[in-house]
Amino acid sequence: MQCPKCRGAMRTYERNGVHIDQCDGCRGIFLDYGELETLTRMESQWSQSHAAPPPPPPPPVHGAPAWGAPHHGGHYGHHRQRSWVGMLFST
Amino acid sequence: MSDSDDLIDELLRIGARYGDAPAEVLPTRPDVIIVRAGSIVVKAHAPGAAEAPLVERMRAVARPALRGIMLEPLTEEVAVVHDRLVTVWPAGVPVDHRDPDAAPWEAAARLLARLHAVPARELPSLPAAGGPARVAATVARLDGDSAAERVVRRALACLPALDAGPGSPTHGDWHMGQLVRLPGGWILIDVDDLGIGDPAWDLARPAAWFAAGLLEPEVWHRFLGAYRAAGGLAAGAGADPWERLDLPAQAMTVQLTAAAVATAKREGRPLDEVEQVLIDTCQRIVQLRSACHSVPTQ
Numbered sequence: 246m247q248c249p250k251c252r253g254a255m256r257t258y259e260r261n262g263v264h265i266d267q268c269d270g271c272r273g274i275f276l277d278y279g280e281l282e283t284l285t286r287m288e289s290q291w292s293q294s295h296a297a298p299p300p301p302p303p304p305p306v307h308g309a310p311a312w313g314a315p316h317h318g319g320h321y322g323h324h325r326q327r328s329w330v331g332m333l334f335s336t
Numbered sequence: 337m338s339d340s341d342d343l344i345d346e347l348l349r350i351g352a353r354y355g356d357a358p359a360e361v362l363p364t365r366p367d368v369i370i371v372r373a374g375s376i377v378v379k380a381h382a383p384g385a386a387e388a389p390l391v392e393r394m395r396a397v398a399r400p401a402l403r404g405i406m407l408e409p410l411t412e413e414v415a416v417v418h419d420r421l422v423t424v425w426p427a428g429v430p431v432d433h434r435d436p437d438a439a440p441w442e443a444a445a446r447l448l449a450r451l452h453a454v455p456a457r458e459l460p461s462l463p464a465a466g467g468p469a470r471v472a473a474t475v476a477r478l479d480g481d482s483a484a485e486r487v488v489r490r491a492l493a494c495l496p497a498l499d500a501g502p503g504s505p506t507h508g509d510w511h512m513g514q515l516v517r518l519p520g521g522w523i524l525i526d527v528d529d530l531g532i533g534d535p536a537w538d539l540a541r542p543a544a545w546f547a548a549g550l551l552e553p554e555v556w557h558r559f560l561g562a563y564r565a566a567g568g569l570a571a572g573a574g575a576d577p578w579e580r581l582d583l584p585a586q587a588m589t590v591q592l593t594a595a596a597v598a599t600a601k602r603e604g605r606p607l608d609e610v611e612q613v614l615i616d617t618c619q620r621i622v623q624l625r626s627a628c629h630s631v632p633t634q
Contacts (some may be wrong), residue, residue, distance in 0.1 A: 310547050310582055313548070314617070315550065332550075335511065
């Protein structure tokens with residue numbers, strides 16, 4: 246088979262069931278029909294098996310909603326802040 | 337002389353008629369005017385307030401069923417002065433803003449529990465409670481496109497439709513400014529949002545403050561405990577109050593954030609730490625609600 250780009254000779258390799266034709270001259274690679282999809286599938290399987298598992302959801306704070314402040318107790322120091330007192334007393 | 341001077345002059349005259357001391361204007365929120373004359377106050381309600389629902393609400397608070405729970409007016413009459421609705425009330429002592437730690441959380445909780453337990457049949461017909469409508473109205477007043485304003489709008493868009501629904505007598509706009517002390521003890525004030533609706537909305541502000549991490553857990557549990565001990569059912573009877581409080585508290589977080597963003601903008605300053613805490617809470621609401629609603633893409 247001749248390289249469609251530089252007309253050099255192409256050599257056939259097989260890697261994990263995928264046929265790859267590589268040009269001896271320009272090192273370009275030719276894939277048969279369906280081989281690109283096979284590679285994509287293999288890549289996603291690899292990344293799924295190697296990716297870190299999703300972090301477990303934080304345990305629910307007793308008596309607090311899931312959308313609440315993550316570390317209850319962080320903001321009470323701002324207690325005398327004008328905006329907090331204003332909010333406490335106004336519509 | 338401006339229209340507002342004319343209005344205040346007329347309120348001072350009404351104050352002098354009902355009161356027992358020289359009338360003076362008290363500081364309050366910008367859309368309301370309060371004139372005090374000794375032991376009474378005259379209130380000009382917000383511009384554009386509808387007369388028919390206020391008349392119904394005034395009738396309700398004049399009923400014995402609400403005596404000792406909500407402040408009884410001097411007269412049921414709703415006057416119209418320069419296009420503003422005007423009512424007359426006994427004056428009480430508000431909660432001290434300089435000492436928020438001394439705020440009467442338990443007394444407030446017990447009053448709300450009593451209000452929620454009043455059978456609707458003992459009251460004249462009442463409009464829908466005002467809480468849910470206030471959320472959308474407060475967000476709608478944001479007129480910019482800052483990152484904070486976009487977060488607020490997204491959080492509101494994530495929530496299911498809000499309505500007062502069926503329920504019980506509900507204050508509709510409860511916070512620590514809605515309580516005054518009379519010789520007989522603390523009492524709820526402000527009829528403007530009183531109506532029938534889900535009473536969980538009356539717990540929504542403290543619930544939102546607690547969830548955001550602004551109100552100490554100890555204070556929240558004192559408030560909720562006193563409410564439940566007084567027979568209040570708005571947070572359900574089971575162990576988890578959030579089954580009932582979740583949506584009203586999320587909606588109230590959106591409203592509080594919208595109001596805070598508007599205040600910071602009006603004052604021409606960046607958000608302070610407390611206001612940023614509210615924005616962060618809105619963002620968590622968006623994340624949680626979006627996670628619930630999202631569908632796999634393949």
